[in-house]
Amino acid sequence: MGGRLIFLHGASSSGKSTLARALQAALPEPFWHFSIDHLRDGGIVPMARFRSGEFSWGAQRQAFFDGFHGMVGAGLAAGNDMILEHILEAPDWRGELAERWAGVDLFYVGLRTPLEELERREAARGDRPAGMAAEDFGRVHEGQRYDLEVDGGAAPQENARVVIEAWERRGRSRFFEVGAV
Numbered sequence: 001m002g003g004r005l006i007f008l009h010g011a012s013s014s015g016k017s018t019l020a021r022a023l024q025a026a027l028p029e030p031f032w033h034f035s036i037d038h039l040r041d042g043g044i045v046p047m048a049r050f051r052s053g054e055f056s057w058g059a060q061r062q063a064f065f066d067g068f069h070g071m072v073g074a075g076l077a078a079g080n081d082m083i084l085e086h087i088l089e090a091p092d093w094r095g096e097l098a099e100r101w102a103g104v105d106l107f108y109v110g111l112r113t114p115l116e117e118l119e120r121r122e123a124a125r126g127d128r129p130a131g132m133a134a135e136d137f138g139r140v141h142e143g144q145r146y147d148l149e150v151d152g153g154a155a156p157q158e159n160a161r162v163v164i165e166a167w168e169r170r171g172r173s174r175f176f177e178v179g180a181v
């Protein structure tokens with residue numbers, strides 16, 4: 001039997017990682033927290049050499065994301081429950097992932113955080129390029145249909161409680177309603 005997937009989707013600095021950690025702390029079973037941040041910051045990808053321009057990110061990007069999406073499927077297929085935080089950057093990813101994860105017990109959560117708060121957080125953390133959050137804000141939720149939307153400006157523990165409560169009552173995920181968007 002496959003694991004269950006809680007997918008957190010929202011702009012950079014919307015609070016996905018923070019909510020994922022709050023969920024991980026509150027869920028009744030051990031869920032993985034899975035993010036490209038972990039590949040980048042955990043030393044799996046040679047980031048310094050991409051950042052210096054020695055390696056071309058453009059040339060690697062497709063394989064990187066194909067691999068990342070495949071790792072989620074592999075984790076689930078092995079029976080692991082997972083919280084995925086991710087941004088669907090390309091318009092065709094949604095359909096591709098709906099196909100790849102067909103049959104997965106998935107709960108799709110949209111994290112909406114006001115632009116002013118996104119910009120405040122981005123400036124305060126200082127580890128994301130300025131303007132990234134605003135760029136995401138304008139397009140990240142476009143055409144998405146979520147099983148639940150939460151206010152990324154609210155306290156993470158409260159959002160975790162709301163997500164878990166809704167997740168426990170979940171039906172078939174709207175993530176798979178690809179043709180309808």
Ligand SMILES: Nc1ncnc2c1ncn2[C@@H]1O[C@H](COP(=O)(O)OP(=O)(O)OP(=O)(O)O)[C@@H](O)[C@H]1O
Pocket residue numbers: 010011012013014015016017018019037085121122125128152153154155156
């Ligand atoms: N509910 C919240 N209230 C106040 N600050 C928050 C909240 N959630 C997150 N933050 C802060 O905002 C910043 C970004 O949060 P976080 O890393 O969780 O966002 P993210 O969506 O995972 O970002 P990215 O996609 O860029 O990795 C962090 O400094 C975090 O402490």
